[in-house]
Amino acid sequence: xxxxxxxxxxxxxxxxxxxxxxxxxxxxxxxxxxxxxxxxxxxxxxxxxxxxxxxxxxxxxxxxxxxxxxxxxxxxxxxxxxxxxxxxxxxxxxxxxxxxxxxxxxxxxxxxxxxxxxxxxxxxxxxxxxxxxxxxxxxxxxxxxxxxxxxxxxxxxxxxxxxxxxxxxxxxxxxxxxxxxxxxxxxxxxxxxxxxxxxxxxxxxxxxxxxxxxxxxxxxxxxxxxxxxxxxxxxxxxxxxxxxxxxxxxxxxxxxxxxxxxxxxxxxxxxxxxxxxxxxxxxxxxxxxxxxxxxxxxxxxxxxxxxxxxxxxxxxxxxxxxxxxxxxxxxxxxxxxxxxxxxxxxxxxxxxxxxxxxxxxxxxxxx
Amino acid sequence: xxxxxxxxxxxxxxxxxxxxxxxxxxxxxxxxxxxxxxxxxxxxxxxxxxxxxxxxxxxxxxxxxxxxxxxxxxxxxxxxxxxxxxxxxxxxxxxxxxxxxxxxxxxxxxxxxxxxxxxxxxxxxxxxxxxxxxxxxxxxxxxxxxxxxxxxxxxxxxxxxxxxxxxxxxxxxxxxxxxxxxxxxxxxxxxxxxxxxxxxxxxxxxxxxxxxxxxxxxxxxxxxxxxxxxxxxxxxxxxxxxxxxxxxxxxxxxxxxxxxxxxxxxxxxxxxxxxxxxxxxxxxxxxxxx
Numbered sequence: 001x002x003x004x005x006x007x008x009x010x011x012x013x014x015x016x017x018x019x020x021x022x023x024x025x026x027x028x029x030x031x032x033x034x035x036x037x038x039x040x041x042x043x044x045x046x047x048x049x050x051x052x053x054x055x056x057x058x059x060x061x062x063x064x065x066x067x068x069x070x071x072x073x074x075x076x077x078x079x080x081x082x083x084x085x086x087x088x089x090x091x092x093x094x095x096x097x098x099x100x101x102x103x104x105x106x107x108x109x110x111x112x113x114x115x116x117x118x119x120x121x122x123x124x125x126x127x128x129x130x131x132x133x134x135x136x137x138x139x140x141x142x143x144x145x146x147x148x149x150x151x152x153x154x155x156x157x158x159x160x161x162x163x164x165x166x167x168x169x170x171x172x173x174x175x176x177x178x179x180x181x182x183x184x185x186x187x188x189x190x191x192x193x194x195x196x197x198x199x200x201x202x203x204x205x206x207x208x209x210x211x212x213x214x215x216x217x218x219x220x221x222x223x224x225x226x227x228x229x230x231x232x233x234x235x236x237x238x239x240x241x242x243x244x245x246x247x248x249x250x251x252x253x254x255x256x257x258x259x260x261x262x263x264x265x266x267x268x269x270x271x272x273x274x275x276x277x278x279x280x281x282x283x284x285x286x287x288x289x290x291x292x293x294x295x296x297x298x299x300x301x302x303x304x305x306x307x308x309x310x311x312x313x314x315x316x317x318x319x320x321x322x323x324x325x326x327x328x329x330x331x332x333x334x335x336x337x338x339x340x341x342x343x344x345x346x347x348x349x350x351x352x353x354x355x356x357x358x359x360x361x362x363x364x365x366x367x
Numbered sequence: 368x369x370x371x372x373x374x375x376x377x378x379x380x381x382x383x384x385x386x387x388x389x390x391x392x393x394x395x396x397x398x399x400x401x402x403x404x405x406x407x408x409x410x411x412x413x414x415x416x417x418x419x420x421x422x423x424x425x426x427x428x429x430x431x432x433x434x435x436x437x438x439x440x441x442x443x444x445x446x447x448x449x450x451x452x453x454x455x456x457x458x459x460x461x462x463x464x465x466x467x468x469x470x471x472x473x474x475x476x477x478x479x480x481x482x483x484x485x486x487x488x489x490x491x492x493x494x495x496x497x498x499x500x501x502x503x504x505x506x507x508x509x510x511x512x513x514x515x516x517x518x519x520x521x522x523x524x525x526x527x528x529x530x531x532x533x534x535x536x537x538x539x540x541x542x543x544x545x546x547x548x549x550x551x552x553x554x555x556x557x558x559x560x561x562x563x564x565x566x567x568x569x570x571x572x573x574x575x576x577x578x579x580x581x582x583x584x585x586x587x588x589x590x591x592x593x594x595x596x597x598x599x600x601x602x603x604x605x606x607x608x609x610x611x612x613x614x615x616x617x618x619x620x621x622x623x624x625x626x627x628x629x630x631x632x633x634x635x636x637x638x639x640x641x642x643x644x645x646x647x648x649x650x651x652x653x654x655x656x657x
Contacts, residue, residue: 054561055560055561056557056560056561076557076560076561077560077561077562077563077564077565078563081561082561082562085554085557085558087554089555089557091558091559091573092555092577093576093577102559102564102572103562103563106559106563106564106568106572107563150562154563
């Protein structure tokens with residue numbers, strides 16, 4: 001498997017239901033062997049992308065290429081992809097091994113080989129003891145693993161996962177995330193994982209494709225999306241963030257200033273040429289993560305401003321302060337996240353404090 | 368505190384009364400008559416009056432007399448055939464219904480069920496005129512050149528009963544099959560496609576097995592309704608189309624032998640209960656709901 005070759009390419013793919021467009025001119029390349037997560041709020045079109053690739057629905061326009069060959073019109077049962085459905089869609093009248101072996105048995109693979117490969121697949125998903133159970137006799141997590149085994153036994157080029165963890169409780173979901181990731185590493189098959197849960201996306205994906213309103217907003221590694229969002233939507237949707245509106249100022253090397261209600265802020269623009277070339281005075285946001293914001297000390301010369309603590313919230317490993325900042329300490333609401341300490345925070349609600357963030361930890365997005 | 372003690376006395380009396388009624392209705396109107404029949408089957412008749420002495424004579428007669436057992440078996444075979452033909456015709460119809468979208472599906476289903484609103488006797492008369500020697504069916508077959516002259520193959524005999532019962536009971540087969548087909552989640556069929564199955568494979572391996580409970584209920588419905596029917600054989604069966612229902616009817620009518628009729632009813636009831644149990648056994652989803 002070569003992570004640099006494209007397995008599947010979507011070229012200006014559009015989809016409408018009747019007159020309602022749900023996908024606008026999507027371009028997307030999936031690399032061979034990667035774990036790609038399509039992330040978006042409900043109604044963003046993320047599940048539609050999966051259904052179009054899987055062949056569950058026809059495209060309205062555009063094309064889908066597999067290894068360079070157009071497969072847009074290939075029927076669902078001929079596509080070398082398998083889907084793990086949101087509610088598992090296990091066949092209730094077949095046992096676990098009947099379900100897992102289904103894809104092989106409809107292809108008339110010899111009985112002996114089916115038995116061997118079913119055993120292998122169930123071993124892989126750690127369900128070796130459950131071969132003769134019916135789906136109704138399994139827990140949610142076990143059904144999930146049967147669905148996965150059923151999808152990967154046909155050795156598909158691509159496994160499509162449609163919010164497969166949505167129905168599980170938090171603890172099980174965490175376990176399944178690690179499990180899916182480890183299986184993906186083991187079988188080296190390309191995974192396309194659809195979810196609305198950005199924590200899930202961050203934890204599992206090699207790359208994340210953020211969608212909104214039928215458009216792809218950004219495609220990149222979790223790190224890129226987190227630290228270099230290219231638009232307001234991604235900056236707000238992907239993780240907690242502080243966004244302060246303002247007008248772009250001058251460029252100084254890898255930094256650019258922005259005039260805001262908090263005064264002049266300086267943020268990094270490295271690797272983002274479109275921010276370097278954007279006109280002076282253009283509307284933009286300074287964005288900095290709650291964990292980048294801290295109490296100012298003598299070393300902080302840039303990005304200093306004062307604010308009043310409106311609320312303190314203990315959230316386990318971290319404590320979050322909600323702060324009102326700006327000229328009159330009412331306009332801008334900011335969040336500051338700091339590690340929790342056993343003897344509690346020294347900060348108290350109502351206190352006025354001086355805050356700062358390092359220029360290289362702030363970034364800009366155009367409004 | 369919110370135990371049973373806090374419920375007002377009047378209310379508790381009410382709920383007791385309702386519970387008693389709920390049990391009383393089936394007991395009074397189903398179990399008691401059945402018990403009376405069972406009791407009667409051990410009596411006998413002498414010169415038109417019922418002798419209230421217990422004996423197994425009626426059952427002995429049923430099993431030894433050369434008339435009754437053959438008719439009994441023939442009737443069971445007839446009704447099994449009716450059930451089988453009904454299923455074979457109803458399944459494609461029900462399947463077709465589930466492929467329709469939204470409003471059309473239910474409009475057509477209603478249309479198929481409309482015959483249930485018509486009087487049973489009128490329907491039998493209508494079918495009788497279709498099946499007759501100069502009826503529509505014979506005229507059509509002759510007109511199409513399939514037959515040289517009108518056939519007596521389905522005029523006042525077992526075949527006529529078979530055809531009539533099938534026509535009358537088909538709606539009872541369509542409904543349960545349709546419901547079981549409609550209950551199959553579409554995503555299962557998509558999953559089957561996704562795993563590489565062809566349309567036929569998906570039907571044979573997923574749709575058909577998952578609809579079998581409906582088929583079992585349909586078969587037991589049709590069988591039970593057919594075996595209990597005496598009016599249809601009476602009206603279209605002629606002399607050769609003699610069924611168990613007609614014998615039963617004659618025991619209560621012309622022969623005026625209620626105790627023997629009761630014994631025959633018990634034999635019939637055993638078959639009916641067995642059919643319902645079998646239908647129920649296979650009608651369940653093997654505890655494998657998703």
